[in-house]
Amino acid sequence: MYKTGGIAFDINANRTNGRTTNIQFMTQDTGSAKLSFSFTKDGTPLPLSAVDAKIVLLYADGSFYKKSLTITDKMNGKAEYVLSDEELKHYGAVKAEIKLYYTNGQALATSFFTFSIAKTLEDQNIIPTADYYIDDFETLKDGINHTVEEISRTVEELQKKFADLEAIETKEGAQQKADAAEEKAKAYTTKHVNDQEKHVSAADRKAWDAKETPSGAQDKVNLHANNTEIHVTAEDQAYWDDMTRQFKAHNYNQERHISAAERKTWNGDATYANIMLKNGAAAGTRTPIYAKWGPLILLRGHVRTEPEIIFGSIPAEYAPAGGGVYTVPLSGTGGTANLIIYDNGDLKIKYPDPADSSKMGGGYYLDVVVGFQKGGTA
Template sequence: MYKTGSVSFDINAGRSNGRTTNIQFMTQDTGSAKLSFSFVKDGVPLPLSALDAKIVLLYADGSFYKKSLTLIDKVNGTAEYILSDEELTHYGTVKAEIKLYYTNGQSLVTSFFTFSIAKTLEDQNIVPTADYYIDDFETLRDGVTQTVKEISQTVGELREKFADLEAVETKKGSQEKADAVQANLDKHSKDKSNPHGVTKAQIGLSAVTNDVQAKKEDFDKHTSDTSNPHKVTAAQVGLDKVDNIKQADYYAFRQHDNNGERHTSKVEKDKWNAGQLFKLTEDNGLAKYLSGADFNTVTDTGLYYMSSVTTALNAPVNNNGYLFVHNYGTYAYQEYTSYSSSDSTSSGRRKFMRNKISGSDSWTSWREFESVEGAQSKVDVHADKTDIHVTKTEKDKWNGGQMTKLTKDDGKRTQLVNETDVLALSSGYYYANGTSVKNNPVVNDSSWFNYDVIEGDSGRKSIIAWRSHDNTLWHTTVHTDGVFKGWKRLITNNDFENPVWQNITLKNGATVGTRTPIYAKSGSLLLLRGHVRVDAEIIFGSIPVEYTPIGGAVVSVALSGTGGTANLIVYDDGDLKIKYPTPLDSNRLDGFYIDVSVPLQTGGTAT
């Protein structure tokens, strides 16, 4: 699928200032933005053989591309170019021209044209960078040459700058000055006379006294003294609650530690930790009892017996019963069963459910569970409705009906997929574009066609095809064992009563007389009308080949301005010529009346 913009060129030497087209692509038309070109010279298509076609594009941000065109039809002069995804990012107005390089050394350049690329909403913030792409070697070589010139110029400028370095001080002079500075620095660093007057406060020693410290042997003796010379108490070291008695030895401790009756194991603790930690009932297993409670406030998971129940407290009915609550965070769910001592259907024993809406204080409405008795009564009522149920007679009638679908479920025709063979269709109603199917009545016709197909036995079938836009109809049959009998077009009264008249193309100096020369086709006849002024023995006009009889024709036509006749020759290539005029008075001859009909021969010539 492509978004195509078409541009045509008339190759001549006429002056042109370029042209602005209405072609616009979007920055998201990736892989589908196509430019289609057609070339004409002297009124006929320009052949594109023995040449290389290039497109030159200059984008709004200065990006430059020169790339090859794809030649689609070299005989009829058509080509195309698909913009790359990178090129689509260079939005704005684009200037372009086409260059045709022939293998014999000649070249042609078209006038430039413009088109535009617009940004989509999601591409409003893209900032394109300038790109330069040339797939032509000669142009690339010119660019390289220019780059070499720029490099040469830069080298010259560097040489001029390095010439100024002669005025810089020599290495020897710099070394002598550095040695002198190092000598002064060494002398100053060895000076211990405190030449800068630094105080002990300035270096963080203001609290240090200038006294003699204890000797190392005195310090070691004090640290090894275990007689508690400082009289430290148990309370001072946090041992005031410790009894000064003998502790159990290792073996007694191990015996106690291994006592499995007094101590628990990891397996037991893991089991207990994984158990249910929230009570669903009372400790005795009975339901939790609530009286006069608002049902909206009962959200903890559990089983409850609800007393003094009313709908004013958001209960489903005015009847005591059992409430079962499931809760997962804010997703509370309630089931309520009303209590009754009776087993009858009309008693108050009913069951309901609802849930709380997450993230709010609202609840859904109560929904009642259907009982077996209630469901059966509804089924019985439903079963008695004969207006919505079918009988065996009705089913037998429908089962004996047409079982093959001829249309889609909505009653519309079925669209055919590409490459479907019309002759292979089963019974049904179909439609398709004429160029997308095989064996269409008209080859390469992009109109919409409708197809009605009815199959018979032994491979036989009949097919009717309608061209939708002009209501033209064809029919065919596929005979026994699949033999195709060809398409036949149905001729209507419109073909005879309303022929389409068109002007004859005059040439070689022929002019219109009192009536414009025209032609039309009616059934198997070529109709000619009009008055033409022309000399005899020259081709004075032409009509399309499909309007001419096989082998041509010769008919008599009347002269104007005088009596007499002449021969009108209709050549099978469509050319028209007047021959052998026999006027009664040649001085008064004023042209020829071509009001004639010519039989059209079809099906070949006789043998």
């Protein structure tokens, strides 16, 4: 039993500002809030073979979801999406958009549409927290790499600024240079005036007498030293010293930065191993595999098994603490089922929909991304 909201799209280049639908779900529509889509082009059904159809959802509280549609009729251009229990908690107006990604590299984006989720009486006190969910592994990976690159550029810019700072002459350094120059000038003058082998004329003597006195030279040195436009003040120097200290503390903070080995791991491809199948389960069109990639556990493949039995397992250290439940599609029917990951690593299929055994022979797709959680459940 579903609450189904139907939406039709005609793929063309006509300008549109989106549409507001009358579709409204409730926060208690557990497993029954379904969006049904039909696609046409030039008045005829748009085939959806070789297409990865995605739905992008922006909720009123800022939560963002990007998930795959279930294609129910490839030849006649029909697909559907069932909102998860977590998504139904984000009540209010919802903006949505469908994107079609073709295997030949082409992509189509539909005009956006809106629907709403209303709170039931028993949910009046719920306060949802903003979520950000993308089931596209490559998009998530690109986002992480982009963040690492921004951090690296920021550190390089700071290093350049501090290199320029070290080249700035301090007040004390300028004073030392001025004092040394004055001493050299005095020594040269004394030696030259006392040279009895050389004679000077009255004009020369007058010129020598007009030379600047030590006190006058000192006044000029003081004026130069106190010029804050070309020298750093003590207050400025203290500020830059503090900035240098903070930069060094930040630069060596191993909790905030990743090592070269960690960067190599994040930038590298995940290494997969086969899921150990049990109790008569068999690989379908793709071998069931798993891998740990940073903070994520990745499951891929296609399995043929009966529901309600342990059909396989992964190492217990790869299982999320306390286990987890994830929605997977049935092969060939457009239905869904729950994939249970127990905390010991065992895997089971439960609650297939439709439950008709004659429609479950196609198996189940295990393409899920699981957040890895260390530690206990409390």
